[in-house]
Amino acid sequence: xxxxxxxxxxxxxxxxxxxxxxxxxxxxxxxxxxxxxxxxxxxxxxxxxxxxxxxxxxxxxxxxxxxxxxxxxxxxxxxxxxxxxxxxxxxxxxxxxxxxxxxxxxxxxxxxxxxxxxxxxxxxxxxxxxxxxxxxxxxxxxxxxxxxxxxxxxxxxxxxxxxxxxxxxxxxxxxxxxxxxxxxxxxxxxxxxxxxxxxxxxxxxxxxxxxxxxxxxxxxxxxxxxxxxxxxxxxxxxxxxxxxxxxxxxxxxxxxxxxxxxxxxxxxxxxxxxxxxxxxxxxxxxxxxxxxxxxxxxxxxxxxxxxxxxxxxxxxxxxxxxxxxxxxxxxxxxxxxxxxxxxxxxxxxxxxxxxxxxxxxxxxxxxxxxxxxxxxxxxxxxxxxxxxxxxxxxxxxxxxxxxxxxxxxxxxxxxxxxxxxxxxxxxxxxxxxxxxxxxxxxxxxxxxxxxxxxxxxxxxxxxxxxxxxxxxxxxxxxxxxxxxxxxxxxxxxxxxxxxxxxxxxxxxxxxxxxxxxxxxxxxxxxxxxxxxxxxxxxxxxxxxxxxxxxxxxxxxxxxxxxxxxxxxxxxxxxxxxxxxxxxxxxxxxxxxxxxxxxxxxxxxxxxxxxxxxxxxxxxxxxxxxxxxxxxxxxxxxxxxxxxx
Numbered sequence: 001x002x003x004x005x006x007x008x009x010x011x012x013x014x015x016x017x018x019x020x021x022x023x024x025x026x027x028x029x030x031x032x033x034x035x036x037x038x039x040x041x042x043x044x045x046x047x048x049x050x051x052x053x054x055x056x057x058x059x060x061x062x063x064x065x066x067x068x069x070x071x072x073x074x075x076x077x078x079x080x081x082x083x084x085x086x087x088x089x090x091x092x093x094x095x096x097x098x099x100x101x102x103x104x105x106x107x108x109x110x111x112x113x114x115x116x117x118x119x120x121x122x123x124x125x126x127x128x129x130x131x132x133x134x135x136x137x138x139x140x141x142x143x144x145x146x147x148x149x150x151x152x153x154x155x156x157x158x159x160x161x162x163x164x165x166x167x168x169x170x171x172x173x174x175x176x177x178x179x180x181x182x183x184x185x186x187x188x189x190x191x192x193x194x195x196x197x198x199x200x201x202x203x204x205x206x207x208x209x210x211x212x213x214x215x216x217x218x219x220x221x222x223x224x225x226x227x228x229x230x231x232x233x234x235x236x237x238x239x240x241x242x243x244x245x246x247x248x249x250x251x252x253x254x255x256x257x258x259x260x261x262x263x264x265x266x267x268x269x270x271x272x273x274x275x276x277x278x279x280x281x282x283x284x285x286x287x288x289x290x291x292x293x294x295x296x297x298x299x300x301x302x303x304x305x306x307x308x309x310x311x312x313x314x315x316x317x318x319x320x321x322x323x324x325x326x327x328x329x330x331x332x333x334x335x336x337x338x339x340x341x342x343x344x345x346x347x348x349x350x351x352x353x354x355x356x357x358x359x360x361x362x363x364x365x366x367x368x369x370x371x372x373x374x375x376x377x378x379x380x381x382x383x384x385x386x387x388x389x390x391x392x393x394x395x396x397x398x399x400x401x402x403x404x405x406x407x408x409x410x411x412x413x414x415x416x417x418x419x420x421x422x423x424x425x426x427x428x429x430x431x432x433x434x435x436x437x438x439x440x441x442x443x444x445x446x447x448x449x450x451x452x453x454x455x456x457x458x459x460x461x462x463x464x465x466x467x468x469x470x471x472x473x474x475x476x477x478x479x480x481x482x483x484x485x486x487x488x489x490x491x492x493x494x495x496x497x498x499x500x501x502x503x504x505x506x507x508x509x510x511x512x513x514x515x516x517x518x519x520x521x522x523x524x525x526x527x528x529x530x531x532x533x534x535x536x537x538x539x540x541x542x543x544x545x546x547x548x549x550x551x552x553x554x555x556x557x558x559x560x561x562x563x564x565x566x567x568x569x570x571x572x573x574x575x576x577x578x579x580x581x582x583x584x585x586x587x588x589x590x591x592x593x594x595x596x597x598x599x600x601x602x603x604x605x606x607x608x609x610x611x612x613x614x615x616x617x618x619x620x621x622x623x624x625x626x627x628x629x630x631x632x633x634x635x636x637x638x639x640x641x642x643x644x
Contacts (some may be wrong), residue, residue: 046124049070071122081106101157109165131281139324140259144295147253147260151214158183165234173197176233182508186210191223196231203228204579217249217264227272237275240282246315248561259297266290274351279502281351287312298323305335312347314339316367318377327376328456334369339557341365341392351501354551355494355510359398363391378473383466388527389516400494402510403519411493411532425531425541431543435527438542441559443526444605445566448596450628451485452603455522459486459515460508487511494531535565549575551622559610563596564618576629 030479031054048130052066062085082105112119160181167174181190187208192199202223210214222228222244243246249264266291274282287299288311293304305319316337341361348356365387372382397403408426412419426432437445447454453461461484483491490510495503514520535545542565545552550561557565567589568575578589585593593616601611620628621626 026506036417041083045071047122047461049051050371057084062215074117074122075110075112075119077110077119079106079108080104101159102155103158104160104163106162107160110168111166111295112168112172125480128149136296139301140255140296140298144255144260147214151209151211154209154211155183155207156186156211169232169236172232194231196235199229199231199463201225201228202233207455214253219245219247223247226521227270232334233561240272242272242273243268257294260291261295263293264290266292270493279351279356282501283352284350285312287375299323305627306331313343314347320505329373329375330370330371332371334367336366336368338366338390341389351590353506353509355400355506358396359394360395360396362395363389365389373473381470381473383469384462387512392516394513401493402494402514405493405520405528406524411531411540413534416459417535420538421540424533425528430540433541433543436521438527438530438554439557439562441606441610442542442554442557442565443530444600444603445559445562445596446530446569447485447526448599448603448605450488450569452599454485454526457484457486457515459484459511484511486515486525488533489525493528533569536572536575537627539572549620549624550618550620559606559616560593560616563614566596567592575624576627579628579629579630583619585616585618 034051034054038051041047041049046067048070050062050066050068054062054064059061064085065081067078067080067083068076070076076104082103084103086101110119136611158181161179163176163178163181165176167176174194176192176194178190178192182188187206189206190204192203192205194203202225203220203631204223205218206427207216207222220228227244228246229240233239233241246266246268248266249262250262254261267287268285268288271285271288272282272546277398281619291308291310293306295304297304300321300323302322303318303320305317307318309316309318317335319331319335321329321331337533341363345356345359346359351358367388368384368386370382370384374380403423408424410427411423411425413421413423423429424432451461464484487507490507491503494508496512498561531541534540535542539545540549543554545565546552546557546561549565550557564585568578578585580586593614597606597611597614600606601608
């Protein structure tokens with residue numbers, strides 16, 4: 001018993017002595033440790049990290065003054081006048097960092113870059129080993145590592161006074177500042193002033209997190225203005241993005257050896273977006289919300305099908321997956337859902353479907369979407385999108401009554417956005433021809449060339465859209481549109497000439513409405529089409545084309561002449577390159593003739609005798625003969641013909 005007491009006493013004395021020695025020597029220990037870490041950092045990153053005075057405050061606080069960080073021979077990245085950190089010094093010495101709270105006074109970040117260099121990239125140049133590279137391909141491990149690093153290093157309390165962050169890109173400057181950015185008991189709040197050129201915005205950021213459970217949430221909103229616009233991206237990408245409020249949360253975090261899962265919510269109020277490639281007008285969405293369940297596997301990242309998207313009045317489930325294994329695979333899937341038709345049309349983003357604004361409907365709609373792509377086998381793309389109606393009634397057309405084209409109307413012909421002519425589509429136009437006055441051989445030549453299943457589809461050819469997507473993905477740009485005659489008419493009659501995403505989506509929706517409600521008959525569609533399509537420089541409609549090329553009325557066209565006219569519709573101004581030096585059609589036109597004739601015979605558009613008598617030669621007799629050229633076309637100019 002006495003021996004035990006002696007051991008306890010000696011232990012207490014020893015610990016007291018050690019603690020006393022550490023307390024006496026902690027200043028030199030701190031200096032040694034900090035100098036060691038600074039030296040390691042500066043060597044590893046070719047940097048100049050400097051500290052002014054550093055000393056212990058109390059038992060576990062460290063105060064540092066005049067901190068600065070920069071790459072050698074570059075602009076200063078960071079300065080801090082005063083910094084106070086409460087830290088477990090013993091754990092730090094042996095490899096870990098446990099920060100209790102942080103106080104920063106006048107921290108200033110300056111991110112400066114131009115076309116040749118920047119002052120922050122040196123922090124990203126830390127060499128990664130082969131093992132690190134392999135490790136990062138395991139998405140679950142990589143994500144878990146990031147989550148752990150972020151939450152483990154977050155302090156329970158911090159207070160930042162007079163914060164300034166400057167972004168200077170090719171002398172274009174944005175500054176963010178805050179008088180006080182504080183966190184207490186894992187809850188944070190701050191008011192920020194954002195200055196971009198002459199624009200000034202105030203925003204409020206609030207939120208909280210739990211270090212142990214690894215969860216958190218935030219709320220970002222504008223103060224004083226209706227909309228908070230995200231800085232810089234308009235200058236960099238000509239993209240305007242704004243909102244009145246943005247919220248997000250990470251509600252749960254589960255980790256196993258092979259995967260990890262997070263769930264939460266992201267939402268935006270009064271979202272605004274504008275880019276000329278998307279729409280000529282601002283796109284406005286009053287409410288967007290995503291309840292997500294995100295899964296990280298060894299080789300995959302998945303948005304689980306339990307995830308729900310709320311879009312104005314619409315709500316639907318969404319599944320998405322990216323797999324990076326032996327090949328890269330991308331999937332998007334929206335299971336079939338039903339909703340009120342009026343909820344659908346009233347939820348369409350303002351500015352994205354301007355022609356349909358104000359439309360009133362009753363009845364129900366259903367929708368299904370599936371996109372499944374293996375980038376190693378692009379031709380195996382699976383694509384299906386289906387919008388179906390049940391007792392759909394259009395109570396009010398909205399801005400445009402699409403039925404007006406069933407009577408005489410004026411068509412505005414544009415070329416590269418410039419109005420070229422106003423063409424009356426009706427008997428008062430001497431070049432107008434009713435469908436009965438246009439020979440079947442021209443009608444079927446055009447249909448067979450542009451849209452072989454025109455009389456059988458409801459506005460769309462899913463296989464054609466799929467093939468167009470495959471072609472676009474292969475070259476990573478839009479090269480084929482997959483448009484039917486119905487879609488081409490909608491584009492030319494009802495929509496602007498801007499080549500952007502919104503026009504294409506609106507074109508498809510209007511086509512669906514017209515075809516499913518039978519507002520315009522197929523016969524009237526092809527009649528209008530043959531009277532308005534461009535067939536050469538300033539040449540519109542079949543009768544003008546017949547006169548321009550063959551100096552005759554359209555009713556007098558031969559089969560060979562009809563096929564020739566159909567061949568130049570995709571690129572009418574390139575007709576001049578159709579002939580060689582001897583006046584004969586070039587080889588690719590001859591091949592086109594043969595394919596078209598074979599298809600027309602198979603569909604019984606022409607008889608066997610017409611097929612047998614067809615000669616792949618025409619003589620240009622009209623004004624077009626003075627524009628013919630015999631030099632070669634560029635290869636990419638004849639692809640449109642080879643694709644048929």
